[in-house]
């Protein structure tokens with residue numbers, strides 16, 4: 174049977190969440206190979222060569238990040254980012270629920286590569302059941318001698334722990350996540366220093382997304398050259414696209430990076446319900462610059478280089494589809510509302526800016542905005558950009574700026590209604 | 597140590613063992629969840645005792661409780677129904693679903709039914725966007741997802757809770773941590 178999935182392997186192999194089944198399909202051989210036949214640096218080098226880039230949103234090269242770990246400062250930690258809170262993203266949850274061992278093996282290999290003896294999985298608080306489930310899977314690994322002391326007869330030892338957050342989008346940002354894991358409020362740290370030099374408890378730490386880590390066993394097992402045959406030259410490998418909104422078949426789709434929006438939405442997602450026309454696409458969840466669904470955009474390959482060329486980002490590849498019935502001003506208001514709620518309040522441009530953008534959008538939606546209000550809104554958004562401590566501030570402006578620039582008619586309608594009644 | 601510690605000694609020790617001994621503050625959220633399990637919310641006294649166990653000030657614990665939306669310092673309904681109305685869900689009718697539920701329960705989002713059974717809340721994305729309408733139900737014991745819901749199914753669920761209240765010996769439908777064992781049956785996928 175041809176292999177259809179490399180990450181969502183549970184869709185081809187029933188019961189892969191059972192340890193024997195996972196092992197029967199080669200599970201934990203990559204971890205064994207790494208620990209018994211490769212030096213930590215060789216593992217990092219292989220991941221570097223594979224071209225794997227972070228699937229949590231920023232697309233940073235994974236092997237390069239591992240190579241930044243400060244080798245003069247010990248102990249080292251690995252932290253898996255299982256906070257998955259970007260509106261429209263639901264891929265990490267499926268991986269952890271259905272193919273948990275491949276993810277856990279990735280955590281283990283990453284830990285070996287940076288010589289960490291402890292790894293934490295930070296899950297958003299809503300993933301209560303997923304955490305309990307992973308605890309069971311971790312216990313099964315311990316019982317089978319795949320975690321603990323002297324692994325595979327070497328002197329390498331590793332333990333993996335889960336840790337639940339408690340409801341805060343900002344804890345997905347890696348330094349806020351570390352603060353939260355230390356038992357504090359989840360507020361981002363000033364950077365630099367970055368986690369590979371100053372991370373958990375001030376020690377060198379690798380933070381990687383769940384999906385990123387789930388790629389790692391494949392790379393070690395089959396090699397970087399094989400991995401590079403999937404995807405595009407600069408965006409290698411498979412990617413899980415979370416497809417939501419106005420599509421007939423929403424869900425996760427594992428496809429090579431570089432697949433077009435059109436293929437995802439129309440072939441896999443079954444197109445737009447009710448025969449309506451597609452109006453817009455948010456490629457990276459609520460943090461996206463909104464793309465009008467033109468032919469050019471629909472034929473754009475979804476990879477880290479191509480999406481910016483048409484004016485947005487791939488991010489975590491949470492593709493939200495919007496049909497012609499939707500008022501983009503309404504949509505923008507939804508995103509602002511989200512970011513205002515989730516701003517941690519640590520820096521002024523983000524805290525105050527999201528508050529004002531929310532107020533102004535409220536006016537727009539109530540049909541009470543003047544053309545000047547719209548200008549102020551646009552200016553406030555522009556002024557936030559590049560002036561905040563973490564990327565949330567920028568995220569909050571994406572829909573506003575792109576909405577006003579690219580869907581002017583939807584905003585003008587709100588403003589005009591008011592001019593027409595003579596206010 | 598203190599009453600909270602004595603009450604949960606074994607679990608607290610198990611939690612503390614997950615973190616390096618010099619960083620036991622990391623046990624903050626797990627201990628707060630433990631406190632919340634007792635009453636459904638966290639009292640000032642719990643905070644003080646947790647502060648003592650972790651060696652931090654009460655103000656710091658209080659600050660943490662205030663920061664996170666799943667931690668509560670005031671009593672609410674026994675079941676907190678938390679409906680997602682974030683963008684992807686809203687595109688699939690989640691706001692209408694919430695309104696229907698508000699009408700059926702006779703309360704607005706943010707309010708609690710007079711019998712103290714249910715608090716209705718509106719939440720941001722819970723990573724189940726392809727299964728809208730969705731909500732999670734939070735109790736002191738934990739949190740359970742309900743996906744692809746409609747008003748009828750939801751009212752049936754609430755009816756189950758009401759019956760369980762009337763027959764306190766039975767657990768009927770109440771989310772508990774043990775439901776996590778069935779995670780693979782509640783598949784998160786509905787496509788190939």
Ligand SMILES: Cc1cc2nc3c(=O)[nH]c(=O)nc-3n(C[C@H](O)[C@H](O)[C@H](O)COP(=O)(O)O)c2cc1C
Nearest residue numbers: 227228229254256257258345346347381382385564
């Ligand atoms: C506001 C904000 C929220 C984020 N949320 C998440 C998240 O939920 N999950 C995630 O993996 N990364 C998230 N990130 C990205 C992380 O900061 C970090 O880049 C990532 O965990 C690195 O792992 P990767 O290189 O494997 O992608 C977020 C970033 C920001 C600024």
Ligand code: SF4
Nearest residue numbers: 518519520523561563
């Ligand atoms: S940009 Fe917003 S979320 Fe990020 S640190 Fe500043 S206030 Fe907090």
Ligand code: FES
Nearest residue numbers: 680685721724725
């Ligand atoms: S938007 Fe509702 S679960 Fe994601």
